[in-house]
Amino acid sequence: GENVEQHPSTLSVQEGDSAVIKCTYSDSASNYFPWYKQELGKRPQLIIDIRSNVGEKKDQRIAVTLNKTAKHFSLHITETQPEDSAVYFCAAIKDWSGNQFYFGTGTSLTVIP
Amino acid sequence: DVKVTQSSRYLVKRTGEKVFLECVQDMDHENMFWYRQDPGLGLRLIYFSYDVKMKEKGDIPEGYSVSREKKERFSLILESASTNQTSMYLCASRGTGRSYEQYFGPGTRLTVT
16 A cells, blocks of 8 residues: 655744655555644644645645655745644545545644744 | 534543444535544544445554444444554545545544553
8 A cells, every 4th residue: 555654753943934844655646645734632634735737836834845756745834833833744645536545644843932 | 614523532441342433524525534543653544434334444444343324424333442442533524526635523532441
């Protein structure tokens, strides 16, 4: 099956700095790559996603880039704020039905005021 | 607004007990999922269902079964709970169509003693 690796496992940044989280995947057939944010004690929620026919997608302070050749994708958060502190999960979908999600192990981001 | 609810936030059971975790969604979604979340391991798919009475194994189905008798309800069953099943269990649902976004429930923290 698919194997998604996520780095780093923890990340601390100063407020206002940028944060980058990277994921690699193993199956070149994967075609959809979402990022979920889970605040402490809350449920994961989708924050941004990208499909394999797109190289970059941006939504205000967050962006995702995809390199299909190298099989890696990254989450970029600019001008970080304390409310960005959370655990972030990347995922990849191999199954064309869209149901077999493979999640990374998560990155705990702390934004220091 | 999608609402996914789970029957309990916290549950404590004894080894060998039969455990039922219930999930209900109110958006008429065809697809429903059960994950377990453990520190350092991310979210791992146990089972999913794409229609009433239909189910598919995920990555870690051993020791679990599921039931989907109604479209809005998806149950996870631990036939004989063991201590290694102590974990956070998350339910999710997704509609059909181009969006692969999964909507998560609040989670059930299960402790098996």
